[in-house]
Amino acid sequence: MSTTRVEKDVKWIDEPKLGLFENLxxxxxxxxxxxxxxxxxxxxxxxxxxxxxxxxVPNYRGVHRLNRDxxxxxxCVACYMCATACPAHCIDIVAxxxxxxxxxxxxxxxxxxxxxxRCIYCGMCEEACPVDAIELTTLYxxxxxxxxxxxxxxxxLLSVYDQTVKAGTDPVRTQxxxxxxxxxxxxxxxxxx
Amino acid sequence: xxxxxxxxxxxxxxxxxxTIMGYIxxxxxxERWVAAWVQDRFGPNRxxxxxLLQPIAxxxxxxxxxxxxxxxxxxxxxxxxPIVAFSTALLALAVVPIGSTVAPPPxxxxxxxxxxxxxxxxxxxxTVIVPALDIGILYSFALGSLAVYSVxxxxxxxxxxxxxxxxxRSSAQIISYEIPLGMSIVGVLLFTQSLNLETVIQYQQxxxxxxxxxxxxxxxxxxSVYAECNRLPFDLPEAEQxxxxxxxxxxxxxxxxxxxxLAEYAHMITxxxxxxxxFLGGWGLFGLESLVENAYAAFAVKLLILxxxxxAFVVLFLLVRWTIPxxxxxxxxxxxxxxxxxxSILNVLAATLVRQxxxxxxxxxxxxxxxxxxxGLIAVRNGPVNNAPRKLKKPLPPGLQAGVTYAAR
Numbered sequence: 309m310s311t312t313r314v315e316k317d318v319k320w321i322d323e324p325k326l327g328l329f330e331n332l333x334x335x336x337x338x339x340x341x342x343x344x345x346x347x348x349x350x351x352x353x354x355x356x357x358x359x360x361x362x363x364x365v366p367n368y369r370g371v372h373r374l375n376r377d378x379x380x381x382x383x384c385v386a387c388y389m390c391a392t393a394c395p396a397h398c399i400d401i402v403a404x405x406x407x408x409x410x411x412x413x414x415x416x417x418x419x420x421x422x423x424x425x426r427c428i429y430c431g432m433c434e435e436a437c438p439v440d441a442i443e444l445t446t447l448y449x450x451x452x453x454x455x456x457x458x459x460x461x462x463x464x465l466l467s468v469y470d471q472t473v474k475a476g477t478d479p480v481r482t483q484x485x486x487x488x489x490x491x492x493x494x495x496x497x498x499x500x501x
Numbered sequence: 502x503x504x505x506x507x508x509x510x511x512x513x514x515x516x517x518x519x520t521i522m523g524y525i526x527x528x529x530x531x532e533r534w535v536a537a538w539v540q541d542r543f544g545p546n547r548x549x550x551x552x553l554l555q556p557i558a559x560x561x562x563x564x565x566x567x568x569x570x571x572x573x574x575x576x577x578x579x580x581x582x583p584i585v586a587f588s589t590a591l592l593a594l595a596v597v598p599i600g601s602t603v604a605p606p607p608x609x610x611x612x613x614x615x616x617x618x619x620x621x622x623x624x625x626x627x628t629v630i631v632p633a634l635d636i637g638i639l640y641s642f643a644l645g646s647l648a649v650y651s652v653x654x655x656x657x658x659x660x661x662x663x664x665x666x667x668x669x670r671s672s673a674q675i676i677s678y679e680i681p682l683g684m685s686i687v688g689v690l691l692f693t694q695s696l697n698l699e700t701v702i703q704y705q706q707x708x709x710x711x712x713x714x715x716x717x718x719x720x721x722x723x724x725s726v727y728a729e730c731n732r733l734p735f736d737l738p739e740a741e742q743x744x745x746x747x748x749x750x751x752x753x754x755x756x757x758x759x760x761x762x763l764a765e766y767a768h769m770i771t772x773x774x775x776x777x778x779x780f781l782g783g784w785g786l787f788g789l790e791s792l793v794e795n796a797y798a799a800f801a802v803k804l805l806i807l808x809x810x811x812x813a814f815v816v817l818f819l820l821v822r823w824t825i826p827x828x829x830x831x832x833x834x835x836x837x838x839x840x841x842x843x844x845s846i847l848n849v850l851a852a853t854l855v856r857q858x859x860x861x862x863x864x865x866x867x868x869x870x871x872x873x874x875x876x877g878l879i880a881v882r883n884g885p886v887n888n889a890p891r892k893l894k895k896p897l898p899p900g901l902q903a904g905v906t907y908a909a910r
Contacts, residue, residue, distance in 0.1 A: 331880040332873065334720075340824040348538045356543070 364446040366480035369429045371447040372422050372460070373468035375440060381410060382466060383441035386417040390433035390442050398426035399433060420462040424450060443479050445472045513630050517599060518591065525766040526556035532819050539823040560759070569753040571659075578658035579751070583760035586651030590767035593644040596637050596698060597774045600628030601784050601803035604703035605635075627699060628804065637697040638690075641775060642683060645729060648768060649675040652731075655761070656748035667747035670737045670830060674728055677837040678735075682725035684845035685718040688852030689779055692862060698775075702783030710782040714862040715852070717869030719780045721845050726772040728837070731765060732818055734825040735833060769818055770811065777810035840876060847872055 329335055355362050364370070375383045386403035400421040406413035434443050445468060452458040460468075472478060530545060530552065537544030545552040570576060603625040606618035622633070634640060649672055656668020689711050690696060693704040705711060712719050728735040744750070752758040777783065784790060784803035793799040828836065851868040854860070 326881065328874070328877050328881050332877040337821075337825060341820055344539055344820050344824045347541060348535070350541055352538070352543050353541045354543045356546075 362448075364448060366446065368446040368448065368479075369431045369444040371424065371445055371450050371468055372427070372433070372465055373443055373445050373472055374420060374462060374465040375443060375469055376466065381413075382416060382420075382462065383439050384417045384420060385413070385439055385441070386415040386420075387438060389436040389438060393432040393436035394427075395430060395432060396426045396428045398423040417462060420465060422460050422465065424458040424460055425455060445479055446477050447472070509626065510630065513628065517594060517630060521591075521594065521767060521770060522763075524770065525763055526560065528766050528770070528815060529559065529762070530555050531816075532822075535816075535819040536823065539820075563754065563756050563759040566753065566755040568755045568757065571751050573660045574751060575658035575660065578654045580757070582651045582655035582658065583752075583757045583764070585654060586648060586764035587760040587767070589644045589647040589651070590764040590771065593641045593771045594767070594774075595630045596634050596640050597771060598627065598629045598698055598702065598778060598783060598807070599774065599804070600807055601800050602627040602629060602632070602699040602702060604699045605633035605697060628800075629699065632699065633697065635695070635697055637695070637699075638686065638701075638775070638779070639696050641771065642679075645768065645771070646675065646679055648729075648764065651761070651764065652748050655752070659748070659751035661751055663744045663746075664748050664750045667737070667744045667750075671731065671748060674731075674735060674737060674833060674837075677834060678725045678728035678841075681721050681837065681841035681845045682729060684842070684849055685721035685725065686779055687845075687849045688715050688718050688865070691849075691852050691856045698778050698783075701779055702785065705782040706785050708862065710780065710785075712780045712782075714865045715780075715848070715869060716866060717844065717848050717872055718852075719776075720873070721841055721848070722776060722780065724836075724841065726776065727818070727821070728833070730768050730772060730818070732769065733822040734827050736827065737830055737833060769815060773811040773814035773818070774807070776814050777807060781810050783807055844872055844876055 377383045384401075386401055388401055388403070391397075391399040391401050400419070400423075401417050402419040403415050404418035406416045410416065429444065431444055434440075447468070450458070533555075534544040534552075545555040548554040548558045570579060603622065606622050609615040609618055627633075652671040652675075653668045656664040656666075656671070659665070689701070692708075692711075692714075693701045695701065695704075708714075727733075731737075746752075749758055749761050752761065784807045786806045790799065790802050790806055793802050848869070851872070852865060855862065855864050855868075
């Protein structure tokens, strides 16, 4: 509580004096009616949802996706940073050594499961991710017929990537191309394309 | 007296009630649309094309809802209130012309002459349920004021403090606004020398619309009508913010509530008809309606003109709702007792003088303007109406900075 408020900080407002024009009521009423009628014909702001889909802001936090790198492999390096950062504990990763032909990759997620019902869509996972592998897309109409349907595995999350890339609705944060700086050491031997 | 033709009367009653019910149904849809459009929304547009079947869905919903009568209410009056509301609202329409009419003939010196003119009059067809009723507009006013009983009955029998408060406000409001409502048309009736609405229309055909010769009376009538119909800015009986639902809080959303709401809209339609007839010349439109030669076409044209005027007033009702904020109760009362009643008395006085000394009726236009501006000047001189209780100003304790009142406690 501040006690430093002094009289000069307090702004006193007097009720405006009404002249003859205002006291006749009618001119003011007509003025108001003009405003009312003009609103009858203005463009309506309502979006008729099922027929007319809203365009979400590019930084909307919707369904997750797992990004692919330039060769179509999952970008994720199974570092567990997202699972650690997740306040809702909805990410479950099982790491495995990367296949031999994945040059310069040490680990990859064998399974990557997100429970979309537990997720609170806070975006901490994508902030934590050092290689920009996990991202929240602008897909908002997430529905399912059972709880099991909404537990998304790796394939599902990668398909969300394919779907959003195809639709051209990449989230604003996407960095395409090579992995992020955290994987620099892992990629040291690979010549940049 | 024209002979009572039960076929005509039955036909008109059926036509009027049927049309009015349909009109009200779509009026409610229009009200919702206007409300939405003014707020830059779409409004009901899901049921049928452009939402045009919405009234049917609404009506079906109301009929199918369970009729709940709460245990703590007075059952007889609780059930009676919607009936009173609806029946008075419909009965008030009985004397209101809805299309072309013929004025009943004036008094005749001999009985033979009387018989002749009456026979001539009986050959005409007037689109009124009760033509040639001499008390005309008084009957309509009387039934219109009976509508307050429904509000009081509903509020009181509900045994609920909010409903009672709403109905008490309503009774005070309606009784206050009856006075300027009645007084404002006295000036008109002095000129027409008849309470009969067909004669009022005929007078305006012969002379000019009362809107032009008595604008102040029109303004007073219009304002009082808004209060009588419990429409915004005078919708205190159902102030949702303060009174839950007002007098119909205890009515579940069943047909009892539906009847109350229908009655409200029926009241709007009746008063809109009255305004068009008394001040806007009824089915007349500056002689344009007489250009149509064919009798049937002329009938249709007159019907269209009058209903068009009525609809314009109804739309004004809807627009004003979203234009003027609600009055506080004390402001409402001061408007009636300190502004409108004195103005209407002065208006009647002026009309009496103009009539007595046979001055041209156009003098009333000037008098109206003078009274209107004069009232404004008095308001400027007296400053804003402030009936709010004076707040006691506590002197600040010494040594404390001004404006820091919280710390002092």
